[in-house]
Amino acid sequence: MENLNEFLNCYNEKDHSIALNNRNIYVSYSGDYKGNPINHVHNSCELLFIEQGGGEYKIRDQQYHIEKNGVLIIGGTDPHSRRFTQVPCIRYGLTVLPAFLQSLPVINSYMNVYRTHSPEEANKLRGIDDVTFNRMVSIIWQLREETKDNGQGKGDMVYALLLEMTIILNRLLQLEKQDISGMYKTMSDIKNYIDFHYAENLSLEELSRIFYLQPNTISKNFRKTFEKNINSYIHSVRVSNAVRVLEKNDISITELSEVVGYASVNTFLRQFRESLGISPLQYKKQFEQYKEDAGKTRLTWDIREKKKY
Amino acid sequence: MENLNEFLNCYNEKDHSIALNNRNIYVSYSGDYKGNPINHVHNSCELLFIEQGGGEYKIRDQQYHIEKNGVLIIGGTDPHSRRFTQVPCIRYGLTVLPAFLQSLPVINSYMNVYRTHSPEEANKLRGIDDVTFNRMVSIIWQLREETKDNGQGKGDMVYALLLEMTIILNRLLQLEKQDISGMYKTMSDIKNYIDFHYAENLSLEELSRIFYLQPNTISKNFRKTFEKNINSYIHSVRVSNAVRVLEKNDISITELSEVVGYASVNTFLRQFRESLGISPLQYKKQFEQYKEDAGKTRLTWDIREKKKY
Incomplete structure (x- = not known):
């Protein structure tokens, strides 16, 4: 070493x-x-x-x-x-x-x-x-x-x-x-849809309209397939995206909550805290500190490059 | 080493x-x-x-x-x-x-x-x-x-x-x-068909019937796709299979030529010689000698196994 x-x-x-x-x-x-x-x-x-x-x-x-x-x-x-x-x-x-x-x-x-x-x-x-x-x-x-x-x-x-x-x-x-046909396939499609359309309306009624399935069929099978509640999953995707926006930009909390698909700032703040235990502003502060710490060290790939794994 | x-x-x-x-x-x-x-x-x-x-x-x-x-x-x-x-x-x-x-x-x-x-x-x-x-x-x-x-x-x-x-x-x-759609796909299907059905009738008319293409469309496009004449390809598949049968079995030349799809023993013999430069019987003799030479040496994987590549 x-x-x-x-x-x-x-x-x-x-x-x-x-x-x-x-x-x-x-x-x-x-x-x-x-x-x-x-x-x-x-x-x-x-x-x-x-x-x-x-x-x-x-x-x-x-x-x-x-x-x-x-x-x-x-x-x-x-x-x-x-x-x-x-x-x-x-x-x-x-x-x-x-x-x-x-x-x-x-x-x-x-x-x-x-x-x-x-x-x-x-x-x-x-x-x-x-x-x-x-x-x-x-x-x-x-x-x-x-x-x-x-x-x-x-x-x-x-x-x-x-x-x-x-x-x-x-x-x-x-x-x-995994057998990737049938309901698994549909649930994966829904999950991917959420990943890409997190900023849009993702109510069960809306998903039901898009995927031609009863709202409770979606909800029940999503949990069965991914061992996660579909609404929790939607929140977690929105919070993940909020975190990245927060790290890169100066943005108001109201704007941020809209950008990631929330109609209500309060819901956004509650979900963010539930995920990360802190508020968006506290996160931003911690992240700045983290970046500063990380910035003091240098990259390693180049050193290892010589080793020819 | x-x-x-x-x-x-x-x-x-x-x-x-x-x-x-x-x-x-x-x-x-x-x-x-x-x-x-x-x-x-x-x-x-x-x-x-x-x-x-x-x-x-x-x-x-x-x-x-x-x-x-x-x-x-x-x-x-x-x-x-x-x-x-x-x-x-x-x-x-x-x-x-x-x-x-x-x-x-x-x-x-x-x-x-x-x-x-x-x-x-x-x-x-x-x-x-x-x-x-x-x-x-x-x-x-x-x-x-x-x-x-x-x-x-x-x-x-x-x-x-x-x-x-x-x-x-x-x-x-x-x-x-390679773009694997269209004519390339069809020609590949024909090639695979030949590989598996070498013992059957593979006349252009028969292939034409199976693949719903004009005989000369098949012949022209096969050459274009694989840079090989389709009839030469059919012969080479049949000879390859004849060689394996020959190595494993005692079989008469008439029987062998039938097994690999030839109606005429003479065509078979001519094609065999064209491929390998020798007759089936000469091949069998050479192969027996080769097997004997090879049998004197031992396997190597086990030795190398220790090296953990």
Whole structure:
């Protein structure tokens, strides 16, 4: 391992923040010395591959331990915070938009991989053998190359690499392949519709009109398919998007709540606090502080580049 | 490199011969000390990845040089022979049935990879940089694991690995992605039909009846799409299959010619000789000798297994 001081937070790469909500796929490499406990939420599903160090993640209301040779999967729109107990905590990050994964053949049968797992289930991704763990890291490196270059067949290569990663994770988690026809397909379509139309009217009546299904059929089957209440899901998508807008812009709370689809500012404020435990203004302040801390460290990819994984 | 005497021909693995015509995918690892010049033909497309040594291949009427860090692609049903100039010539082999590749989404747009290339084009696969070459070898190793085990999502993993390999090769060859709609699709369907129904009547009139196209439309477009005369293609599929039957069975030439779809023994004999330069009986004799030579060497995968690529 090279000089540890060289390891740093490359979350400040210029695209990182946008990526969390709007990029199909994004890879990062970072190492933190302090366990910044900022609350965090985004549309993308986040996968962390721990190379060194350790800590705790809180996702929704559950605690997860991370350590060397472990992978942690955080479902899209699930609020999470972290605390590092062994620093630096050096890890690769892979974020992928669920709607993008859903659009990919074969991978769309393995979407159960890309959600927050129960702590028991998540244990299957701890203490992974070196061969398997290094293979995943090598896929991350190749994805890094692909997302940075404009190679021939780049989209197809990203697809191949993601499919490989998906099956490795699915084997570790020992999940069943999903039948993607029928009601599952319809519910996925509704979920994707919410992801892209969060700023519009998403009442059950409106969704019912668009998808030709009874409101309570939608509500019942959405919960059955994704183990989430559809209204909570809509709120979480709106809050995730609000967070990204907040990070990038100076905007009034009234305007912000409208931009992400709320008719009532009060509902927006209540939902934001429910997700992140703080108000939008407090979040903005914390984020500025976080960015400043992160900005003090330098990027790491270049150093590792020499290693030729 | 371990003791070279340990490197040997693992073409005598029990499935190798069957694999060449009937397995979707098969991987091998072999090293020959002598340049056995046996003429060879099979349905599968064969990819050779040269690790050490060198030699010459003759494919149809063209000469190809192989050497370290080179890949040679031999199109399905193309007769070929070899002569090693630097022994042992140690190489990984990947054989894939064209009809199988054609059935795989995305890969079916890159079918131009899986044919015999002109010697100029084939030069692009010589002297490949170590990183890229090792990545391909690592894919071969993973394919080996997948085709040997019964892992969860095995078919999907093989697909991911083949897609990755396909795009790497396509980048090296700098080929265009194929539009797989319209006439290309129809011609591929006809080609696959021939691959599976070689024992039946494949006259242009019969194909015309099955595919609702004028005989000369089929004939013209088949040549345009695959750069091969459709009747020559039919002969080459029949001869490839005859060769496999011959290797495995004691069968009369009359019976053999019928089994692979010939009404006339003379046509069969003429086509066989045109493909392989010898008669079926001479081939059988040569093959027995070849098998005996190969049987004296042992398999290599097990030795390499320890290396954990």
